[in-house]
Amino acid sequence: MTASPARLQQAIVVTYLVVFFVYMFLPLAYMMGVAFNDTRIPTLNPWRGFTLRWFVVMWEDDRMWQSVGKSVVIALWVIALSVPLGLAGALFMSRLQVAAKPFVYAVLVSPVLTPGIIIGLSTLIFWDSTFDIGGRWQLSVLGQSSFISAYCMLLFMARLQRFDPTLEEAALDLGATPVQVFRTITVPYMRPAILSAVALSFFQSFENYNTTVFTIGNDLTFTMFIVGKVRKGVQPDTNALAFVLVVLTIVGGVVYEVVRRREVRRAEARARAAMRAGEAAMIPLAVAR
Amino acid sequence: MTRAGWRDAVRRFGYGGVAFIFAGCAFWALVLIVLPALLMLDQAFRPFLARTEWGGPKDVYTVKNLVTAVGEPLNQVIFLKTIWASVLVTAVALVNAYPLSFILARGKRAAWVGAIMVGLLIPFWVNEILRAFAWQLLLARFGPINNLLIAAGILTEPYPFLNQDVGVILGLTYAYILFMIFPLYNAMESLDPNQLDAARDLGAPAWRIHWDIVIPHSKPGIASGCIVTFMLAAGSFAVPQILGGTRSLWVTQLIYNQFDAINWNLGAAYGVALVVLCLAFVLTMMAAFRVRLGDIAR
């Protein structure tokens, strides 16, 4: 009875999705395709033949590798700072009963909405005016950590919300000190969230530009390197770099989805096994009666 | 915190644990957030002086910087343009994200929904700089878009998309459209599908179902999505830097110019003005659409 309108609706939906996906991916595809064109001008048209030489040029750029190294160093320090701070914030929000909690929450989460350059500029002004410490990569670590800690905190809070507090109490009751409880009960439970937080912190730090550019001083990070090349817009080796990065992102996305689905399937299998164990245990009791 | 609250906290975490929690939150809140903000505010109201003159007779509070920032007509145009463009980006993002989120939220086959989500996440994970770069290529004078428009007869000569506002706006839209999808999707997912079926059963046409049921239910998601997209667009720096130029200046670039010229005081003034304006705009919109702070649960 409603076959035609439903089919039409489905066709519209599919078309819309396809168009949207094309809109999202076509610019990236174009940018990546240029990397293979044997011409110095970054363009697909005119196509002068397939080549891999821009990849070689990109690979041999020492400045690029230096900037990658610097970005990695900053990212590692950001992880070291943001994960513990995020955890402290999450524990504060989830477990302590303080009247001013909503206010503290608003303050701690505010950097997420604040424009990155404001964070960068304010960090620079603070450390320069107060301690005469000018722009350097350590300031970038501090500036980035102000909002990356917030992301970590949100991740931890989500995980803690479903954490049964009686588990910690049971551990205490059995004689564990708070440190032991934390190490043997809380941290293992938080492990997936901690891993997510580490990964998130790393990537957020690595790709950060706005805050970094104001606090970095004379150093060069990877994103700054890319911006520099993009603004000069000279050679397609930038496109080769873009190609590699996009491919890495796609691979990362696929891996993430596969792992996620595997975890879901595992959890379902365990739940089914528990149900069967429950039913099996009833039989001997029924017989014993 | 009450005394019983303290004792309970110490019981759970030990003295060391409680100290860690408080010290961590204090360091984060004060050293990383509040003090830098206060100092930037302070510097915005001080004149640009050499270090040796700090604390001296010329170091008095002044509104000169702020007046320059928002008083000069050129700056005012730039501020208005930034806000206007951010609103446009937000609106386009909302219009595009709404159907997509709805389709995903109502998606019957979980496998498909998951796959589409990951598919959308991928461009999201690609750095916004690269995405701006992609548009730089597309919008170039002799790039594909110009070529296409000329071939179709719409243009007779290449249009300088870059170094114009329109190029930046296109870039910003592309960069931030996905920030609207996730809050919207989350809000819509919690809608009981039976409500929609009930409305359809009662004879409501599609647009009414959305207007009366879906939109009110999704208001928190719409609100938070819009706020995030707006703030990101207004505070965006890399995209205007790459796609804009001398004829398309953005507030963030004004800040950067002053930072570069070491006149951090004026830069701070621009920054303060930007934040205040954005906050005022967001709060006005919230009042206009009758959204309260409690609705936006993040």
Next chain:
Amino acid sequence: MRNDLELDGVSKQFGDFTAVFRVSVTIPQGEFFSFLGPSGCGKTTILRMISGFIDPTEGEIRLAGRSLAGIGPNRRPTALIFQNLALFPLMTVAENIGYGLKVRGVPRAERDRKVAELLELTALPGFGPKRVDELSGGQKQRVAIARALAVEPAVLLLDEPLSALDLKLRQHMRAELRDLQRRTGITFIYITHDQGEALAMSDRVAVMSHGRIEQIGTSTEIYDHPQTAFVASFVGENNVFAGRIVDAREGYGVIDSPAGRLRAVNPHQLPVGADSLLFVRPERMRLVSDGAPATGRNVVEGEITDEVFEGLAVNIFLRHPEGGRPIAVSVTNDGAVPVLAPGTRQRIAFVAEHAVLLPLGPQTQPGGDPA
């Protein structure tokens, strides 16, 4: 000194709300002691105070003569079985049971040995490597108990552990817990709202209501000789007749009630003129056949409303002259119970020794005022 647990005038106040009021009781080592009462009566709060998660606002808790004040839950010689069991989901059964030993630094070999012992004790041989989410409800119960026993507590606290189990399993576990307690000799403090459980398993029971102890005694004492109206109505089924006392002597009293003059034991020596409640259990009432004499017994006549066959017993309900819940008579099903049609008039009788007169209203403890 023996590990006797003493609660001395323990109270707990949450703001305006009094959860526990001046509870005093001494629980000798090796006793199976239950706190019985409806939800919100304060029994969980008492348990948490004994285990150290809440501090009393008033009073003291002592073990073997030493006050436990200021000693955290991880340093008290108590072990708590939580209502939701709180088994560590990421650990195996063996790791759960051995947890208390591990945090005390007991070496692995000895730990494994103890865990194996406990698995035998709780009838879970070979379950060591299993994961928690593979276990049934009853099996999880036993792991929780084994885990608590591993730390050799002086007092084992159980928070309504059987409430999540179905009927047959509950009855099975009752016997197991009792057996376990006798074999280990550890003091068990058990809280529940299920009086069947409390009466079946305990050496002594404390009946609680609104934060106060109404009565402490053995199961028989609580059941046969309730001291307050609450205990009489909460524990088991009981018929109630309200009236004013018109005669009181030699330990007995007579009330004038809408059902007639009824005589019962008067343990509180309530005086003539006092308002009182008379309680008599359904199984103490007998059907009086027409014409038969009823000398020396209380007789009540009423209209049959229902007759319910329930296997072991036949429950007969009559309309109560005071209105409200019907009078219940419980007769053993010996095959000779007459079939009574609703509407017929029937006389029932009971002796004064099986009935008790108790004062109205919430019982206040000496020297206390309701908050």
